[in-house]
Amino acid sequence: MKEWKKNIRMVEPYVAGEQPQFEHMIKLNTNENPFPPSPLVTEALKNMNTEKLRLYPDTTSDILVSALAEYYNVKKNQIFVGVGSDDVLAMAFLTFFHSDKPVLFADITYSFYDVWANLYRIPYKTVAVGEDFKLHKEGYYEENGGIVIANPNAPTSLCVGRDFIEDILIHNKDSVVIVDEAYIDFGAETALPLIEKYDNLLVVQTFSKSRSLAGMRIGYAMGNEELIEALMNVKNAYNSYTMSTAAILLGAAAVKDVAYFKNNIKRIMDTREYVRAELEQMGFKVLDSKTNFLFIHHEKIKAKELFEALRGENIFVRYFNKPVIDDYLRVTIGTKEQMQVFLGFLTAYFQNPFVAKKG
Ligand SMILES: *Cc1c(COP(=O)(O)O)cnc(C)c1O
Secondary structure, eight states: GGGGGGSSSSOOOOOOOOOOOOOOOOESSOOOOSOOOOHHHHHHHTTOOOOGGOOOOOOOOOHHHHHHHHTOOGGGGGEEEESSSHHHHHHHHOOOOOOOEEEESSSSSTHHHHHHHHHHHHEEEEEOOOOOOOOOGGGGGGOOEEEEEEEOOOOOOOOOOOHHHHHHHHOTTTSOOOEOOOOOTTTTTOOOOGGGTTTTTTEEESSSSSOOGGGGGGEEEEEHHHHHHHHHHHHHHTTSSSSSSSHHHHHHHHOOOOOHHHHHHHHHHHHHHHHHHHHHHTEEEEOOOOSEEEEEEESSOHHHHHHOOOOHHHHHHOOOOOOTTTOEEEEEEOOOOHHEEEEEHHHHHOOOTSSSOOO
C-alpha cells in the first residue's frame, strides 16, 4: 500500500436518492416539490443584474436573512443561512458537537447524521424508535454531547408535538439540541417559539421542500444569538462565501410570496390525504404523515419488488435496503395527476395474477 494512502480520510458517504435524467418520468423519490417556485423567484431571476456576479457575494446574506427575520419575527442575528440544510446541519455538527460524550439521535432517521458524525469523528449513539417507529423521549434523558431530532422524522413521516421537544430541552440543559424541521411546513408544529426560552435549541429548516427550491440550495437555522455567532465563526473558518448572490436574491423573493407558499403546501397536503385514502383501500399500511411523502407497507407485496416494478414504468420512489425499513417504500407527493398515474399502476399491479405475492 502506498504511504500517502494511509493518510486519506476514509469516509462512508451518504447516498442521495437518484436523479434520473429522463424526459418522461414520475419522480417521487427525493421529496422535491412538484410545483415550480413562486413567480416572484422567476421575476427576480429575470431582473438579476449579472454585472454583480463579478463581485464576491455578501458574506452576511443580508437580503435573505432580513426576509427570513421578518417572516419568522426573529432578529437577524438569530438566523444562519447555508447551502441547503445539509450544509447548515453539517456546520452545526462541526460547531456544537465537540464533546467526548456521544451525540444522540434515533436509529431510524435521516441517514446523513451518522455520516457527519463519522466524518467529524463525533462519538454518537442511536436511540431505538418503538415498534411503531415512534420516538421515545426517555431515550434522550441520558448523558450526551448533543441531540438531533428530525421532526417530522424521515423516512417515517411521523411527527412529535412542541411539548415533546420542550421535554427533551428540559432534560438536556447542558447540550445543544438540534431540531431538523425539513418538513415542518406540511402540517407539524415548529419548535421555533422555544428558541426564546432555551438558549441551547437550534431549529433548522430548508427551502428545498415547501418552497420548491431544492436546486438553489438554501437552508437556515434559527436560535439564540450566541449559537448563531458560533456557527458564523465556524463557517468563516471554513468558507466565507457559501451563499451565492443568486441564492440570496431568489431565496428572499421566495420568502416574500406568502400567498403562493401557503397555496403550494395546501395542494400537496390535500393530495397527500387523497393518496393515503386510496392506498389504504388497496390494503397498504400508511404511516401518519405531516410531510410531503408517505411511508407505506403492504402485507402481500414485497416493497423491493414493487419498487422495481414501478421503476420499470419510470415511476421512481425511494426504497431503503436497510434493516427494519426494507419492506417499506417512501413515496413523495407529486401533483394530483402524477399520483393518479402512480395509483393506476398499483391498481393494475394488484389485479395482475402473475405478480408474486408474499407468504
Ligand atoms: C431533505 C432533508 C434535508 C436536507 O435538505 P436540503 O436540500 O439540504 O436543505 C435535511 N434533513 C432532512 C430530514 C431532509 O429530509
